[in-house]
Amino acid sequence: xxxxxxxxxxxxxxxxxxxxxxxxxxxxxxxxxxxxxxxxxxxxxxxxxxxxxxxxxxxxxxxxxxxxxxxxxxxxxxxxxxxxxxxxxxxxxxxxxxxxxxxxxxxxxxxxxxxxxxxxxxxxxxxxxxxxxxxxxxxxxxxxxxxxxxxxxxxxxxxxxxxxx
Numbered sequence: 007x008x009x010x011x012x013x014x015x016x017x018x019x020x021x022x023x024x025x026x027x028x029x030x031x032x033x034x035x036x037x038x039x040x041x042x043x044x045x046x047x048x049x050x051x052x053x054x055x056x057x058x059x060x061x062x063x064x065x066x067x068x069x070x071x072x073x074x075x076x077x078x079x080x081x082x083x084x085x086x087x088x089x090x091x092x093x094x095x096x097x098x099x100x101x102x103x104x105x106x107x108x109x110x111x112x113x114x115x116x117x118x119x120x121x122x123x124x125x126x127x128x129x130x131x132x133x134x135x136x137x138x139x140x141x142x143x144x145x146x147x148x149x150x151x152x153x154x155x156x157x158x159x160x161x162x163x164x165x166x167x168x169x170x171x
């Protein structure tokens with residue numbers, strides 16, 4: 007299934023095509039496919055980090071906010087319905103919609119372009135070190151998420167930078 011999961015992450019297959027491949031390759035009937043995919047989506051969506059979401063919500067209007075996500079076909083609809091990320095930030099850039107994933111530099115370029123920000127003025131936060139390094143290589147300031155306290159402190163320090171006011 008590796009090729010199907012990759013195709014779903016970069017949007018080269020539709021969600022229905024993913025379901026067809028799951029059914030064919032795993033020999034599952036339609037109800038079993040639905041159950042299998044429901045379990046995968048539950049894992050994918052996880053649980054929200056309410057403290058960090060609340061902090062970011064308080065930043066609205068004081069800076070440009072965006073999400074760059076290595077995603078999967080169908081993620082936008084599910085995340086908007088469940089978490090309302092589309093109300094939290096100005097732009098959400100999903101890998102399945104742009105055809106590339108982090109750490110590809112084009113993902114960072116696309117995000118900066120959609121937010122109309124220069125990379126050097128952007129603080130990128132991720133929980134994957136390779137993505138943080140790639141963001142730095144793309145000219146962004148970057149922070150490895152390890153916990154809320156350090157991340158909130160880093161965001162606050164970034165917001166205080168004179169060139170961002």
